[in-house]
Amino acid sequence: MNNVSIEGISSQPKDSLDEFGLISKFFVHYPKATKSWRSQGVGDDCAFLEIGSTRIAVTADMMSIGTHFLENADPFYVGRKVLAVNLSDLAAAGAEPEAFFLSIALPKVDEKWLARFSSGLKQISEEFDCPLRGGDTTKAASVEGRPGKTVFSVCALGSLPSGKGLTRKGAQVDDDIWVTGSPGDAFAALGAEWGYWNLTPNQKKYFASRMNDPTPRIHLGRDLLDVATSCCDISDGLAGDLKHILARSMVSAELFYSDFPRSLYMKELDERVQRRCILNGGDDYELIFTAPPGSRNLVIEIGKKNNCPVTRIGKIVSKEIPFSVKDRLGSPINCGESFNHFS
Numbered sequence: 001m002n003n004v005s006i007e008g009i010s011s012q013p014k015d016s017l018d019e020f021g022l023i024s025k026f027f028v029h030y031p032k033a034t035k036s037w038r039s040q041g042v043g044d045d046c047a048f049l050e051i052g053s054t055r056i057a058v059t060a061d062m063m064s065i066g067t068h069f070l071e072n073a074d075p076f077y078v079g080r081k082v083l084a085v086n087l088s089d090l091a092a093a094g095a096e097p098e099a100f101f102l103s104i105a106l107p108k109v110d111e112k113w114l115a116r117f118s119s120g121l122k123q124i125s126e127e128f129d130c131p132l133r134g135g136d137t138t139k140a141a142s143v144e145g146r147p148g149k150t151v152f153s154v155c156a157l158g159s160l161p162s163g164k165g166l167t168r169k170g171a172q173v174d175d176d177i178w179v180t181g182s183p184g185d186a187f188a189a190l191g192a193e194w195g196y197w198n199l200t201p202n203q204k205k206y207f208a209s210r211m212n213d214p215t216p217r218i219h220l221g222r223d224l225l226d227v228a229t230s231c232c233d234i235s236d237g238l239a240g241d242l243k244h245i246l247a248r249s250m251v252s253a254e255l256f257y258s259d260f261p262r263s264l265y266m267k268e269l270d271e272r273v274q275r276r277c278i279l280n281g282g283d284d285y286e287l288i289f290t291a292p293p294g295s296r297n298l299v300i301e302i303g304k305k306n307n308c309p310v311t312r313i314g315k316i317v318s319k320e321i322p323f324s325v326k327d328r329l330g331s332p333i334n335c336g337e338s339f340n341h342f343s
């Protein structure tokens, strides 16, 4: 398998801590075991808080205009997406959304912008029955005469049946690796915005809809609770998020790249662009999960029931550490670099 990075996109050699390096160096604390609210700790899409026999899934995601959204993004879809990405983490845990909190920093009061943002946010909150229960509002200070950035921080909470919940840990040798939807579509839109490739008007319309309005796989995630052995949502890119499962489960994988799902519009793009988008494109908010081979029919049924395509893209092959990703013939797959703040 060839290197999937293409000119202008592959990441530079790292001379400082990347996103995950800095989290594990500075933000993985080991609390005393005296607290009654136990948790599995940092490293999954959601933290599970055990409160007596009740288990609550909690996630927090921060986004900003300029980093996660184009400066001219439609505020209606910004509103939908700030909650969608958190719902997607609840989906990856198999949790039922129960409530969310919104903190927002604004450079100025733009009522027209806020009205559209708020109606998008309200729409998705009603769609997934996840009410807003609080938050904080502050002014984003200007920096050297330039207006501050609009920043959103959402914390979402979900409920789980006692003792249940999907994490990135738990993939077993021989498990199948599955993915929902058609990953890569969101980055096909972003890459075109950045000038890396051109799209036809129809391609642009389709890919932009996947980038601006991702579908949290809440119902499917819940149906996977007793089926999947591990699960993660794809926010940074399929390869990078699969690596989180492999690292946390301490296993290696073999991928069947030719079997990867591709949308009709993705198939129209140059093969190198397809690989870049499918393996490393972020922002899809699809689920990647593992399940025993005996559950194949069940997984397909769950996909059908939820009107969500599910595709088997590989398998877990060994307990090798460090893990590797290989193709069907056993050759290593160079997965390139998935999205990483600070790399």
Ligand code: ADP
Pocket (backbone or CB within 6 Å): 023, 027, 028, 041, 042, 043, 044, 045, 046, 060, 061, 089, 235
């Ligand atoms: P996700 O993309 O699902 O939000 P990430 O892969 O970005 O999760 O984060 C990996 C893990 O690190 C998650 O468990 C997340 O909660 C945790 N994490 C990220 N930033 C911090 C932080 N500043 N402090 C504590 N934990 C963090």
Ligand code: MG
Pocket (backbone or CB within 6 Å): 045, 088, 089, 092, 232, 233, 234, 235
């Ligand atoms: Mg996630």
